[in-house]
Amino acid sequence: MTRAVLHDYFRSSASYRVRIALNLKGISYESHAIDLRTDEQKSADYRRLNPQGFVPMLEMNGERLTQSLAIFDYLDSQVPEPPFVPHDPAGRAHVLALALTVACDIHPLNNLRVLRYLKNQLGQPQDAIDDWYRHWCSEGLAALEGLAALQAGKYLYGDTLSMADICLVPQLYNARRLDTPLDAFPTLTRVDAALTQLPAFAAAHPDRQESQ
Amino acid sequence: MTRAVLHDYFRSSASYRVRIALNLKGISYESHAIDLRTDEQKSADYRRLNPQGFVPMLEMNGERLTQSLAIFDYLDSQVPEPPFVPHDPAGRAHVLALALTVACDIHPLNNLRVLRYLKNQLGQPQDAIDDWYRHWCSEGLAALEGLAALQAGKYLYGDTLSMADICLVPQLYNARRLDTPLDAFPTLTRVDAALTQLPAFAAAHPDRQESQ
Missing domain, CATH: 3.40.30.10 (Glutaredoxin)
Incomplete structure (x- = not known):
C-alpha cells in the first residue's frame, strides 16, 4: 500500500x-x-x-x-x-450532530478566507473582525456546551472518544488564539484538557x- | 410508533x-x-x-x-x-464530501443570522450583503461543479440519488431567490432540473x- x-x-x-x-x-x-x-x-x-x-x-x-x-x-x-462513532444509530446521530455543530456552525464563519473578506472587501477594522470571530465562536460553543452538558462523560459523548472530540480540540485551540473567553464552557474545557493529554x-x- | x-x-x-x-x-x-x-x-x-x-x-x-x-x-x-450514501467506502466518502461542500462551505455563510449580523452589527448596506451572499454561493457552487463534473451521471454522484442531491436542490432554490447567476454551473443545473421533477x-x- x-x-x-x-x-x-x-x-x-x-x-x-x-x-x-x-x-x-x-x-x-x-x-x-x-x-x-x-x-x-x-x-x-x-x-x-x-x-x-x-x-x-x-x-x-x-x-x-x-x-x-x-x-x-x-x-x-x-x-x-x-471507531469514530458509536455503533447504535441514535448514538451515531448525536455524535455527528456534535461534530457538525463545530464543522458547520462555528468553523466556516471564522476561517481565513472569511476574515480576509471582512477586511479587504468590507473594509472592516481589526476590532470588528475580532468581534465577529468571538461572536460566532461563542454562540457555537454555547450550543455545543448545552449539548455536551447532557451527554458528556470523560469525553464529549459519554466515555468513548469520538469524532466530536476530534473536532473540539482544534476549535478550542483556535478560540484561544483569538482570545475568546471560555469560562462559560466548563464541560468543553474539561474534556479538552483530557484530550490534549493523549499522544x-x-x-x-x-x-x-x-x-x- | x-x-x-x-x-x-x-x-x-x-x-x-x-x-x-x-x-x-x-x-x-x-x-x-x-x-x-x-x-x-x-x-x-x-x-x-x-x-x-x-x-x-x-x-x-x-x-x-x-x-x-x-x-x-x-x-x-x-x-x-x-440509501442516501453508496455502500462502498470511497463512494460514501465522495458523496459525503459533496454534501459537506454545501453544508459547510456555502450554507453557513449565507443563512439568516449571518446576513442579519452584516446588516445590524456591521451596518452594511443591502448591496454589500447581496454581494456577500453571491460571492460565497458562487465560490462554493464552482467547487461543487468541479467535483460534480467528474462524478455526475443522472445525479450528482453517478446515476443513484444520494444525500448530495438532497443538499443541492435547496441550495439552488436559495441561490435563485438571491439572483445568483448559475450559467457557470451546467452540471448542477442539469441535475437540479431532474431532481425537482421527483415527487x-x-x-x-x-x-x-x-x-x-
Whole structure:
C-alpha cells in the first residue's frame, strides 16, 4: 500500500482534525504543507490535485479525499479501531450532530478566507473582525456546551472518544488564539484538557508540525 | 410508533433538506413550523426542546435529532431504502464530501443570522450583503461543479440519488431567490432540473408548505 499523503496547513482547524484522526488510527502519512498565508492552495500545481483549492486533502489508496468529516468516515471503514462513532444509530446521530455543530456552525464563519473578506472587501477594522470571530465562536460553543452538558462523560459523548472530540480540540485551540473567553464552557474545557493529554492529539498540535 | 415531528421553517435550506429526506424514505411526519422571521426559534418553549434554538429538529423514536446530515444518517439506519450514501467506502466518502461542500462551505455563510449580523452589527448596506451572499454561493457552487463534473451521471454522484442531491436542490432554490447567476454551473443545473421533477422533492418545496 502506498503511504498516505496529507496536504495540510499547520494552523487549519480542519487539517488539525485529520492529523488527530490519522494518529488515532495509527496510519502513518507523509505531510505536504500548503501555505495558506501565501495562497499556495490556489496554485496551479495544487489545483491540479484538488480543484477546490482547500486543505486538508488526503491521498490514500488511490483516492483523493476532501472534507474532514468525510475523511473520518473513510478512515473508519479502512481501520475500524478505535471507531469514530458509536455503533447504535441514535448514538451515531448525536455524535455527528456534535461534530457538525463545530464543522458547520462555528468553523466556516471564522476561517481565513472569511476574515480576509471582512477586511479587504468590507473594509472592516481589526476590532470588528475580532468581534465577529468571538461572536460566532461563542454562540457555537454555547450550543455545543448545552449539548455536551447532557451527554458528556470523560469525553464529549459519554466515555468513548469520538469524532466530536476530534473536532473540539482544534476549535478550542483556535478560540484561544483569538482570545475568546471560555469560562462559560466548563464541560468543553474539561474534556479538552483530557484530550490534549493523549499522544494522538498532542502530536497533531500545530506547534508540533515541521513546516510552520 | 409515535409519528415523527419535524420542527422546521419553510425557507430554511436545512429544513428543506430534511423534508426531502423524509419524503424519499416514505416517513410520514407532522410539521411544526418555527417562524425564523419573528425569532420563534429563540422562544423559551422551543429552547426547552432544542437548547441550540436552530431548525430543523426531528423528534422520532423518542430522540431529538439536530443537524440535517446527522438526521440523514439516522434515517438511513431506520429505513434503509433508498440509501442516501453508496455502500462502498470511497463512494460514501465522495458523496459525503459533496454534501459537506454545501453544508459547510456555502450554507453557513449565507443563512439568516449571518446576513442579519452584516446588516445590524456591521451596518452594511443591502448591496454589500447581496454581494456577500453571491460571492460565497458562487465560490462554493464552482467547487461543487468541479467535483460534480467528474462524478455526475443522472445525479450528482453517478446515476443513484444520494444525500448530495438532497443538499443541492435547496441550495439552488436559495441561490435563485438571491439572483445568483448559475450559467457557470451546467452540471448542477442539469441535475437540479431532474431532481425537482421527483415527487419527494416537489412536495418538500417551500412554496408547498402550509405555513409560510
